[in-house]
């Protein structure tokens with residue numbers, strides 16, 4: 001075997017033709033989504049008023065292991081995929097570890113993260129169905145930007161409800177979305193009943209993701225030919241993100257790379273779920289013994305300290321109920337947390353795999369995460385997203401452990417995005433004004449009290 005290059009790029013022709021659906025391989029299925037009114041398992045018809053038909057079918061599909069990626073989506077992917085699998089030679093040297101480090105980098109597109117993989121797919125299915133308008137919410141802005149890019153490409157109108165405080169703190173994100181033709185509405189706004197209600201109760205509020213979701217859902221339901229789209233957590237989003245894992249697996253197979261550990265950051269679970277999908281299938285079939293690690297912030301620790309329970313996907317308590325690891329939909333993460341991954345719940349697929357012992361989880365406070373983000377940027381040249389830096393931190397810890405024991409393990413991690421849009425957080429780290437918050441058990445208890453009794 002020749003030496004592994006710094007960057008392994010598949011060619012355009014080697015781009016995966018199929019997404020990988022891990023549910024078809026899981027020995028036990030995640031518990032079904034429940035209708036919040038009837039508390040009965042959701043059927044397709046429950047979801048169709050809100051979501052596009054193509055993705056509802058995928059959401060419900062637990063039998064087909066491979067689902068063909070339509071040609072139009074593959075053509076869109078060709079604008080920025082395949083993404084590189086990078087051998088972190090420079091970081092290995094910096095750490096002095098015998099371990100081999102690899103990362104799959106999803107930040108090489110203007111939206112700056114893996115979210116474009118699902119945005120493209122969801123927009124394509126909207127267009128195919130004759131939907132003319134999509135709505136969504138965005139906090140930090142990565143998802144809104146990705147969707148703006150895919151909507152203008154496929155010719156679908158887009159309204160993004162952006163948490164007001166974020167739209168003020170991140171004006172460049174807003175400008176970026178507008179440049180791609182999206183309408184960006186700071187939320188809460190006076191354009192919806194739910195927005196007006198929140199404004200009447202809290203005139204000065206900076207908004208929240210929960211509030212932006214309510215506005216996006218209300219507009220989707222009230223506007224003809226309009227649907228709502230979500231950028232993480234749901235089964236179909238993990239399916240679309242499996243393009244990351246499919247490419248990674250192909251690159252590994254091509255060069256005889258056999259990971260011992262695969263690590264990813266987990267907010268709602270989509271980049272990690274997508275990265276591990278085909279590797280997990282092999283593990284469940286007894287073909288490998290890879291250790292899978294989900295990494296989350298200590299300030300929002302759904303896997304490591306949450307409950308495995310039925311909960312709403314949003315703070316406004318309007319979505320179907322999902323059984324997942326959750327802090328409770330009423331949990332409000334500490335505002336000092338800059339490092340992303342602030343979602344209260346976790347993908348039901350990853351939750352089930354974790355519950356059944358197929359995945360491990362770790363958490364770190366943000367200052368230790370940023371320390372590794374800076375070391376990584378200086379060694380490897382790439383400025384990581386704060387979310388992705390959680391995975392870097394866990395990978396470095398493992399590499400340093402290998403240094404102690406002399407093990408030459410192969411560690412692969414997902415670098416889900418670029419840090420260009422998070423310079424304010426880097427600034428706060430550099431100026432040593434960044435603080436850490438780990439919620440107390442009593443604070444967590446308050447979140448758990450908002451769980452529904454099923």
Ligand SMILES: *Cc1c(COP(=O)(O)O)cnc(C)c1O
Pocket residue numbers: 112113114115142143231232233265266267268269270271272340341385387388416417418
């Ligand atoms: C949104 C985002 C995440 C978290 O979402 P997942 O669904 O857990 O992948 C992680 N990294 C980046 C760069 C993101 O934009």
